[in-house]
Amino acid sequence: EAQVTQNPRYLITVTGKKLTVTCSQNMNHEYMSWYRQDPGLGLRQIYYSMNVEVTDKGDVPEGYKVSRKEKRNFPLILESPSPNQTSLYFCASSLEGPPGEKLFFGSGTQLSVL
C-alpha cells in the first residue's frame, strides 16, 4: 500500500531532551516536507526537500533540523525541544513537488514538550 509512515504517533517529552520523528514514504517521491499544525494557524511548513541531499527552510524552521540521506526517509530532529514546539506534526510527500502536485500526508505526530 502506498503510504507515508510517521513515528511515533504520540510523544511526550521534557524541555531540552533531543528527539527524532521519523518519516518514510514508499512511493519513490522526490519531494518531502514537514508541517506543524496549530489551532488557528493552519499548516505551516518547517522544512522541505526536493531530492536526496537537498533541503531548504520553510516558514518556521527555527529549532528544527532535517536530513535527506535516502530518498524514502526524511526525519525531523528537535535538538533541544521547548514547550512552544508542542504541536501536531505532519510529514508529506509528492512525486515531484509543487506547483501542481498532490501532497500525501502521514498520519501525524502529536508532540507535547513539558
Added chain:
Amino acid sequence: QKEVEQNSGPLSVPEGAIASLNCTYSDRGSQSFFWYRQYSGKSPELIMSIYSNGDKEDGRFTAQLNKASQYVSLLIRDSQPSDSATYLCAVNTYSSASKIIFGSGTRLSIRP
C-alpha cells in the same frame, strides 16, 4: 495580511443543502490551488485541485477560481453528515515555486 485566508467557521449547513467554502489569497501570481479535507484527528487529504479560471466539477464537489479577484471557492452539493470536517485551502505561491501555503481552514458541520 495572511497569504491565504479562510473564515474559520464553524459553518453549519443542513443535510442536502449546498455548502459554500471560500478562500482568498494575496499573491497575484499564484499558479495552483487545492482543497484538502481534514477529519478531526486525521491527516489532510486532497479532494480538489484547480489551475485555471472557472469551475471544475468532481462528483458533488465544484471548485471555482477567479484569479482577477484572487478568490477560490469550494461548493459541496447535497451535503452529507460525512462531509463534516475542516476544509483547508492551499495555494502554490509564485514567489516560491517550491512552497504550498495553507489557510487555517474552515470547519464545516452538516446538521441532519
